Amino acid sequence: MLRASARLALLTTVLVATTSCAHVVPGRPVAGEGVTRGTVDPGFIRGTDGGPIDQLAATAITDINTYWEDAFPDTFGKPWQELEGGIYSVDTADPSAKPPPCTEQASDVEGNAFYCPSADAIAWDRAALLPVLQDRFGDAAVVIVLAHEWGHAVQNRMGITPEAERREPRRFPTILTEAMADCFAGAFVKWVNDGESEHLEIGSEVLDPALGALVTFRDPVGTSQTDRSAHGNAFDRVSAFQDGYQQGSKFCAGMTVDNRVFTQQAFTNADDRDRGGNLPFDEILTAVTQDLDLYYKGLVQGAGKQWTTPRTTPTEQEPDCSGDQGPVAFCPADDSVEVEVEEDLPELHARIGDYATGVLLASRYGLAAMDAVGAEVEGASAATSALCLAGAYTREVFIRQEGFGLSPGDLDEAVQVLLAYDYAARDAAGGSALEPGFKRVEVFRGGVLEGSGACGLS
Structure with missing residues (x-):
């Protein structure tokens, strides 16, 4: 990223x-x-x-x-x-x-x-x-x-x-x-x-x-x-x-160059190319959480509600504040996001890439935004909306011309983590995960292509 x-x-x-x-x-x-x-x-x-x-x-x-x-x-x-x-x-x-x-x-x-x-x-x-x-x-x-x-x-x-x-x-x-x-x-x-x-x-x-x-x-x-x-x-x-x-x-x-949008990109700067496009784990955590806060603040305030920046809490073990959400969890009781920083998440970062971390965080911040507007954060529709919002955030950083944005390969990392893991599609209780991975990619892609309006945030 x-x-x-x-x-x-x-x-x-x-x-x-x-x-x-x-x-x-x-x-x-x-x-x-x-x-x-x-x-x-x-x-x-x-x-x-x-x-x-x-x-x-x-x-x-x-x-x-x-x-x-x-x-x-x-x-x-x-x-x-x-x-x-x-x-x-x-x-x-x-x-x-x-x-x-x-x-x-x-x-x-x-x-x-x-x-x-x-x-x-x-x-x-x-x-x-x-x-x-x-x-x-x-x-x-x-x-x-x-x-x-x-x-x-x-x-x-x-x-x-x-x-x-x-x-x-x-x-x-x-x-x-x-x-x-x-x-x-x-x-x-x-x-x-x-x-x-x-x-x-x-x-x-x-x-x-x-x-x-x-x-x-x-x-x-x-x-x-x-x-x-x-x-x-x-x-x-x-x-x-x-x-x-x-x-x-x-x-x-009927596919043509006029009606088909491709996301493939070349590297735009030498530094990004030289490091293979990956930020170190600690840097991506800091950068993406700050950016997620700004993005979801805009969505929540646009819905006429008040946004409170979630407290990001690093943990050495998988979060258990609200069911089994995987290595990143939204905790409704205190509006925090817990992040496991010792094993599973760093391993995903190393094996798939930095936007595997980005997608998981984006979906949990999506739950925080849903909670802020009074939407349900448990159940199948909540899990689907959180994943869609992760896609909508991805759309935002993809189309930016300056500052924090996606690198070539980040969307591929999103596809890989969604096919292999259901973490980004779990609700705030750790259940109602979307299956199969094919469906998870479809919902995420809906957010990428259509934006937050497709995600039911109101």
């Missing part, structure tokens, strides 16, 4: 053809459960070894294609055209493996999955990508990645071809086409979640860890959204997926 951010990268993005591709680097596995009701014979996949990972891929592809057989005519008013160039599974660990289209040798596919528009084909690394995704994030991550690549095939049929992108780069920047593919993947997953898929079932228990793949496929922190290879930060990518999930393929197809 204060133009600061942190990066927890398991995979880094590498551009191949028109798609997002990844290489594996060390990280913490967060695998989900299986998603198949029965697997499909992968014999139609070129180069397959018939093994479990290609069985999962074949199952996913079969249902993805079925989805577009129905959705494409409904969305675009013309029939779906099957891929002409085929599907390729590449064993990049085998030096004798045949290369797929758009490559010169099999090793070119290492760590990647991509759509090749010139051949109308899809290929993936079955040795060093899909198994890694499956191990870290569960079967659903493999499905989402393949659905994303299929989204590029959909774009090709829409006329968003490499030639069109070169001819009109401002109309079809990479960050937009990647967001559209994420959106198409979300629309497909909703179709599966609705029970329409013959072979797949993806519920909330597997969706949260699977979205970790989108988080780790983000651009390196500090990449400008105008970069010709920009794919989007985690907030933009998860947002696009959620838009597809909630609004369907027609919405995705």
